[in-house]
Amino acid sequence: MWSWIRSPLKGKGLPGLDGIRKRKWSDLFGDNDDSEGKGHQTKVQMTCGVHGTTADLSRLVPYMTLLGIVAASFISIVDIFTHVIFEARKRVSVDITHGAVGYVIYVSSGVLLCLLSTLVCQQWSKEAEGSGLPQMKSIMSGFHDKLRNSLAVEALAAKAVGLICAIGGGLPVGWEGPNVHMSCIIAEYLSRIPYFHSLRQDKALRLQMMACACTVGLASSFGTPIGAVLYALESTSSFYLVPTFWKSILATISGAMVFDIWYKTPVAEAFENTTFGPDDYRRSQLILFCLLGTFMGIVGAFFVKCTHEVYQFRKRRLTYLSNRFVLVGVVALVSGLAQYNNELLRIDPRKAINELFSSNAMQLMTYSDVMFLLLIKFPLIAVCVGLPIPGGVFISSFLMGAGCGRLYGEFLRTVFGPSIVPGLYAVVGAASLAGGVTRALSCSVLIFEVTGQISHMMPILVAVLLSVTVANSFNQSLYDTLIVMKVRKQDNKRFPEP
Structure with missing residues (x-):
């Protein structure tokens, strides 16, 4: 049994990840991509801002705050729609109708919703399929230009509608990975606002913005700003730029505040704090x-x-x-x-x-x-x-x-x-x-x-x-x-x- 579980690639690296691990720093931050920032020399400085200036901070701080608020609000709306559809299915098939009729309604509605979920992914964006965290990990490893379709608005629409239909249809899938993906897409389009355009031109900062978006997606899933920063660091980053940390904290706190507001309402289910006593652990x-x-x-x-x-x-x-x-x-x-x-x-x-x-x-x-x-x-x-x-x-x-x-x-x-x-x-x-x-x-x-x-x-x-x-x-x-x-x-x- 142990040999079946054990991966023969252990210690050799995974196929498909070798390219990520072998990429040079110059490949990640060089001037060889064809993005809007072509010709803009990247300066990775360990400072509090993009280049440490007040003008840059005046854009960076509002961007991170806006990212946390917009992404968390969007994710909360998706979660509420999911909860409403799932509860509506149960109410119609179990509470209103009974027996064979309720059985047919519950099963058929679930199948139709799940088919709709895969249909929107096929028609709008196949990049919306799956968790989204593997794509974000690849982007964070320097493959931004090869995975641009993962950050398209069509992927955002397919991810949101598909997630609502999949969970609402009764499939036992989670929402934290899709939330991270949706947050990164929102971060991509927020950076295209003219006021924030100069932030987008710095390639190192662009990866930092994606890292912050990953943390916001996780914080909006559980209301855990500190844990989300650390989890995103472990799960999506092949390397980590220290200035990303304070930006991530700012963005996740904004997102966690929105989470706290939404999930204090009776519309959505939320995790409850435990009540263990001091003597429960010895x-x-x-x-x-x-x-x-x-x-x-x-x-x-x-x-x-x-x-x-x-x-x-x-x-x-x-x-x-x-x-x-x-x-x-x-x-x-x-x-x-x-x-x-x-x-x-x-x-x-x-x-x-x-x-x-x-x-x-x-x-x-x-x-x-x-x-x-x-x-x-x-x-x-x-x-x-x-x-x-x-x-x-x-x-x-x-x-x-x-x-x-x-x-x-x-x-x-x-x-x-x-x-x-x-x-x-x-x-x-x-x-x-x-x-x-x-x-x-x-x-x-x-x-x-x-x-x-x-x-x-x-x-x-x-x-x-x-x-x-x-x-x-x-x-x-x-x-x-x-x-x-x-x-x-x-x-x-x-x-x-x-």
Whole structure:
């Protein structure tokens, strides 16, 4: 089993990423591209502004503030539309109609929405398919000119509409990757405003603007400005310019303020702060958290391998699913059939995570429900990652990790008594599995901001570190694997198995 999970490319680099890693600094910032800033000599200065002048700061500060506000507002509107459509489907098919009629309405509406999601991607922009983080990672590595279509307004429209339809149709995909992609497109078009045009001409600064946009997309997904900056640094950057940090903080704080305003309304679901007491964690339990982190690292590597193998199996063996509409329709049909009779599968992932993180006994779910949720969600998510629709995976891995951690905590509670708080193990499991899938240590900072507590800092940091270390010993991160999958989709060259 270990040899199956392990990537034969470990230590050799991934195909499709070699070009990124071999590019010279002069290739990234030289004057050899044909952008609007051609002939403008780039000056990468470690100063507070573009070139350290007041005039440049007078453009840079408003740009970053505007980026945070506009991108976060757009992302919040998309999320609210998604929530409204998803709830409307449930209300019509479950509350208003019943039995076979409700079943047909729920399943058929889900299939139609998912087909619409892949249709808009096909007609408007195929660059809107998938997470969006792999494309942004390539752009941040210097391939801006080769991936301009990823930053087109058509990609923004396809990403927004496709995401609304995919999640509203019931597919278990996340929104954090698409939010990052949409934020970067908004940043691209804001930089074309005449007042900000001089910022765009500096190629080093242009990459910094993209980095800030990535952080805004993440901060607008979870309301976590600090964790978003660190996560974007790990997940999208092959290198990092220090002056990007304060710009990212400014942009994410603006976006987090908008997030806080939107998600205080009853229209959208939001993460709730945890209420763990000072005695819920004891140093004697640290070994138990270490075991959980190690196991989540193995599960994360296994999930990455499963995602790639499912994609390869579908391409090689299931040729009748080569048509995007047949493929998406079949997955949406299976998802709808499984969801209708199980309310647990229909609730918002944030609501389920809040339940799993609770320091008290669960109200909405039983232990068998959590186990059933994991058994159904895991294969569905692995299949959905490779579908030609917009969708991320972070929130899905977050949910699966929370479920595994909750079950582990409940088991320990039956063995060691009431000194064990299962909700705390759910929090650690969520951060650990997210780290095992994405290989980002900053998942620990994200969870601190999501839960609003740092009393459980030590077990989370240790568990995430173990998870990332163990997962890296088997294969590459999911985002690197998605880059390989996209390269293979666009190129007929045969690469070694990752």
